[in-house]
Amino acid sequence: MSITEMPQNWEPKILVFACNWCTYAGADLAGLSRLQYPPNIRILRVPCSGRVNPQFVIRAFQRGIDGVLVAGCHPGDCHYVSGNYFTRRRYLLMQRLLQYVGIDPERFQARWISGSEGPKFQQVVTQITEEIRAMGPNRKLRDAQ
């Protein structure tokens, strides 16, 4: 399948890096509360949002992901005291850099979602899915393979 054509029945595929202590728990809570959202996201569990190396994000785009969300505890609530503050600095820069090389801002996002914010998790992933669905498949940074 050529990546330059819009495939039929295309559905966006979105990778969510979720910290174990807040966002992963928030997603669990969304499940427990039966809060529905589009089945387009795939959660990758990491101990802390500070574990997410920018290289992972670029690699996902290379391999054809349509959008990436990095999510962790709110500032001040990090299970590891300060990990998310570094995440914030790193991804503030990274977001601007990605835009600078032509990646649309909707395709890479970062959010704070706590373990009690099931509804916020639902709302954020729904919104991102819809934004990316409207934009179509990502072709930028993609590996030709």
Added chain:
Amino acid sequence: MKRVGVFICHCGTNISAAVDCEKVAENAKSFPGVAYSTDYKYMCAEPGQELIKKAIKEQKLDRIVVASCSPRMHEPTFRRCIESGGLNAYLLEMANIREHCSWVHPDDKERATIKATDLVKMAVAKVMQNEALVRSTIPITKRALVIGGGIAGIQAALDIANTGHIVDVVEKEPSIGGRMAQVDKTFPTLDCSACILTPKMVDVANHPNVNLITYSEIEKVEGYVGNFDVTIRKKARSVDLKACTGCGTCIQKCPTKVPSEFEMEMMDRKAIYTPFPQAIPNKPVIDRENCRYFKSGKCGVCQKVCPTNAVDFTQEDELVTERYGAIVVATGFDLFDESVYGEYGYGKYKDVITGLHFERLLNASGPTMGKIKRPSDGKIPQNVVFIKCVGSRDEAKGKAYCSKTCCMYTAKHATLVREKIKDSNAYVFYMDVRTPGKGYDEFYTRTTDQYGAKYIRGRVSKIYEKGDKLIVWGEDTLLGRPVEIEADMVVLATAMVAKADAAKLAQMVGFSYDQNHFYTEAHPKLAPVETHTAGVFLAGACQGPKDIPESVAQASAAAVKVCGLLSKEEMPTEPIISAVNEAICSGCGMCVPVCPYTAIDLKVIQERIHGKTVSRKVANVNSGLCQGCGACTVACRSAALNLKHFTNEQILAEVDALCL
């Protein structure tokens, strides 16, 4: 060849109602490395676990993926399961197809099944890279350290000692007792502070399990929970504690007078002194900065008069290193620097004092023998004005927080003015009166109704001297009119602030502090005495403004935590920690500041290059301190640091599995 077994759980119908579990199991058979794949109604139930164990044996599986509920729910269950099936617990990965799939996509079975398949695929790709990890144990040293010998430190030490553990109490000052020793009476009961504190001081001093290390400071802290190596600087006391009997002759004969810190400089002490009469140890110390012998080499009277030859001018600071299993930090507070409020004239007018000065004026062994007298001329004041929130709740000039104790001690002071001085007036300028606490509001009500203290809601704008009076200008905001009071004395309820060197100690021990330098508890609700550093606990006002009962309660809570820790011989460590590839590490140290646990330092290694031995520095992860967050791995450009169980390779394998 790696052989992965995949087990898809139906969770009754919780998963299977929305996900075609048979199909997911079937799909999984085609994933690289998968040797066996099946589904079952309840994986976590006994038959389900038996199914896994049997398959491990019969199918020679060497790593397992369970697709079921959240790993936050059942990861421990399945780890135990595969462990009893003969595999290392860490050769398990879980795919969360319930909370993250079936429960949130109940109406689209086709796409929920696709998603579940993807999640399983990611887990398989990751588990292919999992390595067996071993939990190790660290021994626990059955000795506790309490830093700070105020009421919180004393209480914590007594509680720990009473359970049979050895406790060392390190106190910076020459005597234990802390701030509570300076206080005259305690609210809301008005019982005398010394009467309830000194018995405890004696108890702790005489306790067979407690070692008091006074006039000493923490120099260095290394190690981690169970094994803190703490270096303590025992400052040169110039008096041999063993020889000294505390007879006090030296103090009497010492010719040098110095303003007493304990008496808020309203009274003198000698250069060889005990801070207060009930001091423990009740043996003097020489203040070398002011001692005539140390300044000029002449004098030495104390040495001459000492009947036991205890005075030793040659004593030097001594560094001792001791190993502790747990640490309680109870370093207390300082008072806000009131001179920030120039309009109140603190420092300029002698009769504008702080609450702690006032405590000493009330105290029977204080500078005025318990008579409330003006520091300027010794006259008994008739009109005393109290100003609350000096430095508290004032973001512009002071601190944003409420110091919590001032409302009550000001009410106490106002009561005592009215009680002790006939026909006196006590005026209290306040922003709010906050009196939560058992018997506190009743006390405040008595202060106003029974003792007739006059509470004025508003701030003071200016104080100036007129003759021997202090004119206090303020505003009564309830009546909306200016107020002018001719006062004889003004008492400022200054804010409690963190110790000036609070941050230094926190950095040394390795835990965090807030913007006000109060120490940060691990959780504001559920872990109020723990810090983020395992084995380090908090007690008293070093964590935030507190009154005596709260400090004592927190101290006992911290003591329980310590005893819980010390009751074990050893504790297991989590193997999910960072590891350094020394061959790659260039020793740049970028990882060091991002580690929240100060678990990384640089160590020197030797290696041979071109026949020469050269030494270089590399990062070194302390496995007792590392909590496995992985922050360092991202700071490391050359990927010399990697987090076990969440390695770069594992995470990228998941990314690839999802995308390709």
Added chain:
Amino acid sequence: MSEMTKKMQEIAREILEKGEAQVVIGWEKGTFWYLSPPAFIDKPEDVQRLVWDDFCHNNLSKYLVDLKNHEGKTAVFVKGCDSRAFNRLLQDKQIDREKVILIGIPCPGLLDQDKAKELGKNSELPKAQKCLECQYPNPLVYDYYLGDKEALNEVAATKEAADYSDVAAIEAMSPDERYDFWTRQYDRCIRCYACRNVCPACSCRECVFDQTRVGWIGKANNSSENQFFALTRAMHVAGRCIECGECERACPMDIPIMLLNKKLVKDINELFGEYDAGVDIEGKLPLGHFDKNDPEEFM
């Protein structure tokens, strides 16, 4: 021979004869008149090879990393950018201050090599772009100084204003235009790693792009992997780039690498406060600490 060349040779001779240092790193004339590559002088009689001219571009501090295990001291000539690189390498703990003698040279700004090659010897040559944008032409740290010290103090007090107009021009494009622009640039990349090898911020013992771990870093030379390389390198030098522009000069494919680096410098300044890498060795690195009040523009 220029006055400065004479001074350089004199001090190098003195340092070597007295045995203050075993090696002096400077510049010498290369294959062409517009090249002045690094020179490593270890004998007093060789000092006449040293030269100071309009093409002494190489950031010499980088070579200290190669010599860090040498016995004795190394003396090195530093322009403004070399001195910032020196500070940066000190912060990265890659060199030992005690083992280095710094000889400061005031830099008037050097000439554009590519233009020199193109236009020939007797033409009016423009300054190199990196020198036109230079904020710190004079050395920030030195043991000896070969220029006028008083003039130095005057210059040191005034930092040139940064010019981000080129970055702004890219920011003004649409996302697709930006992507096309960068794809065109990085399609040319031949993954020779000259940019990395010359960069004083690239001080890793083993670069991730040289590692053979499976599944970690792609090595293929294609548009996607080249951009992966470019973005990764940009993030790795973020907050550490001293803007010497050597990467761009060394690039044989004329990829405007500094446009990426400058973007990060600009954003770091905007987001986390003014920070010039390699100026203050006590300062914390922008990505090595945080402020609880950092902006949250997209969280």
